[in-house]
Amino acid sequence: MERQRVTEQDRFERRNNFDPVESNLTAEQVKLEASRCLNCKNPRCVQGCPVNIKIPQFIKALKEDNIDEAGKIIRETSMLPSVCGRVCPQERQCEGNCVLGIKGSPVAIGALERYVGDNTSAESFEIKPSGKKVAVIGSGCAGITAAADLRKAGHEVVVFEALHKLGGVLRYGIPPFRLPRTVLDREITNLKNMGVEFRTNVVVGKSVTLKQLKEDGFDAIFICSGAGLPKMLNIKGENLNCVFSANEFLTRVNLMQAGKTPTPLKIGKKVAVIGGGNVAMDAARTAVRVGFEQVYIFYRRTEKELPARLEEIRHAKEEGVEFKFLHAPVEIYGKDGYVSGMKFEVMELGEPDESGRRKPVGTGNFVDVDVDTVIVALGTGPNPLIQKSANAEGLEILTDKRGYITVDDNRATNLPKVFAGGDVAPVGESNAINAMGAGKKAAKAINDMLG
Numbered sequence: 001m002e003r004q005r006v007t008e009q010d011r012f013e014r015r016n017n018f019d020p021v022e023s024n025l026t027a028e029q030v031k032l033e034a035s036r037c038l039n040c041k042n043p044r045c046v047q048g049c050p051v052n053i054k055i056p057q058f059i060k061a062l063k064e065d066n067i068d069e070a071g072k073i074i075r076e077t078s079m080l081p082s083v084c085g086r087v088c089p090q091e092r093q094c095e096g097n098c099v100l101g102i103k104g105s106p107v108a109i110g111a112l113e114r115y116v117g118d119n120t121s122a123e124s125f126e127i128k129p130s131g132k133k134v135a136v137i138g139s140g141c142a143g144i145t146a147a148a149d150l151r152k153a154g155h156e157v158v159v160f161e162a163l164h165k166l167g168g169v170l171r172y173g174i175p176p177f178r179l180p181r182t183v184l185d186r187e188i189t190n191l192k193n194m195g196v197e198f199r200t201n202v203v204v205g206k207s208v209t210l211k212q213l214k215e216d217g218f219d220a221i222f223i224c225s226g227a228g229l230p231k232m233l234n235i236k237g238e239n240l241n242c243v244f245s246a247n248e249f250l251t252r253v254n255l256m257q258a259g260k261t262p263t264p265l266k267i268g269k270k271v272a273v274i275g276g277g278n279v280a281m282d283a284a285r286t287a288v289r290v291g292f293e294q295v296y297i298f299y300r301r302t303e304k305e306l307p308a309r310l311e312e313i314r315h316a317k318e319e320g321v322e323f324k325f326l327h328a329p330v331e332i333y334g335k336d337g338y339v340s341g342m343k344f345e346v347m348e349l350g351e352p353d354e355s356g357r358r359k360p361v362g363t364g365n366f367v368d369v370d371v372d373t374v375i376v377a378l379g380t381g382p383n384p385l386i387q388k389s390a391n392a393e394g395l396e397i398l399t400d401k402r403g404y405i406t407v408d409d410n411r412a413t414n415l416p417k418v419f420a421g422g423d424v425a426p427v428g429e430s431n432a433i434n435a436m437g438a439g440k441k442a443a444k445a446i447n448d449m450l451g
């Protein structure tokens with residue numbers, strides 16, 4: 001039987017709105033898709049999932065028309081099925097391991113998970129107060145997951161968020177056409193209903209320090225402040241007006257609603273997005289929607305090496321984004337303080353580098369491109385604010401040479417009762433489900449520690 005497909009918004013229409021591109025499977029499709037699962041004895045899909053969701057079991061419950069049971073099974077390990085069903089790179093994780101994918105199409109595990117998440121609610125728990133208090137710094141995937149597990153154990157949980165809205169990168173980074181805000185709001189409301197306290201506009205490291213949190217009687221602290229420090233190109237012209245990091249561009253549009261609020265965003269005609277990951281796709285597809293006439297993605301390797309999800313690449317192409325492969329940025333040209341163009345070196349692929357991917361090598365040939373805006377999507381590093389302020393107060397947090405907090409298997413830092421996870425202390429690929437896995441591990445270690 002063929003894999004069931006979700007329906008997608010018309011490729012031309014969606015260029016003008018931020019509504020979800022994909023709809024859910026229908027109930028009938030869910031039954032058909034669930035019936036494709038072989039219920040393998042040794043389910044490789046589970047091994048491919050970073051939090052080991054019991055995939056065959058939840059699919060079996062769907063086959064038996066028991067969606068509530070499916071929801072219960074998923075939420076044993078994942079608090080955010082509606083989010084993960086939308087943003088996880090399933091083709092590299094669960095679906096990438098499904099045996100049906102060897103000769104045909106894998107089971108649409110992500111779409112089934114999303115359907116279950118959207119159509120079931122988290123169970124209500126009886127919470128027995130433990131008398132202990134835990135601070136969670138950051139309200140992204142790791143923070144939300146840890147807060148839920150800590151609260152279930154009876155602790156008073158306070159989540160500190162630097163921005164005025166909750167959700168971290170799920171809110172400011174991932175555009176609503178990939179993750180509708182109703183989905184995110186529902187997950188956060190669940191936590192509020194469990195009694196988790198949220199304090200927004202609190203920048204830990206500035207408004208309050210780690211030492212003060214300890215003095216305020218928090219019995220444990222979980223740092224999951226994300227990776228908010230953009231990596232830039234370090235080339236001539238990068239200081240010109242209309243050069244953005246992808247973080248800034250997406251935050252202006254997604255969080256600050258630029259154009260609809262006093263937050264400004266100059267919409268030019270032609271934009272160059274530099275990078276090939278999911279954030280580059282998000283930035284390019286957002287640029288299409290805010291009104292740029294021509295959106296390019298420049299990447300220094302070939303299409304084969306693009307790190308973004310295949311689905312995001314396909315969606316970007318359908319929406320008119322033009323890909324320029326084997327181009328490495330050399331200089332940004334300016335006129336009157338604003339971007340007026342870019343210079344690229346044409347590359348070719350050489351020998352594989354340490355990542356196993358063939359290394360781009362300059363050919364000595366250069367091309368000029370006419371653009372008025374540049375968005376740099378080369379990844380981010382950890383925001384060093386908390387570490388710096390803690391170090392200044394004599395609480396020296398160990399970090400690696402790139403600034404990521406060093407943690408053990410339980411996500412414990414070198415400081416007593418201080419844990420870290422998610423993008424500020426990544427283990428494996430940086431994505432929503434790995435951040436959730438870190439939140440779960442840290443919460444378990446804290447719960448064990450607090451008895």
Ligand code: SF4
Nearest residue numbers: 037038040045098099
């Ligand atoms: S590997 Fe595929 S077919 Fe086997 S249990 Fe997992 S989803 Fe079902």
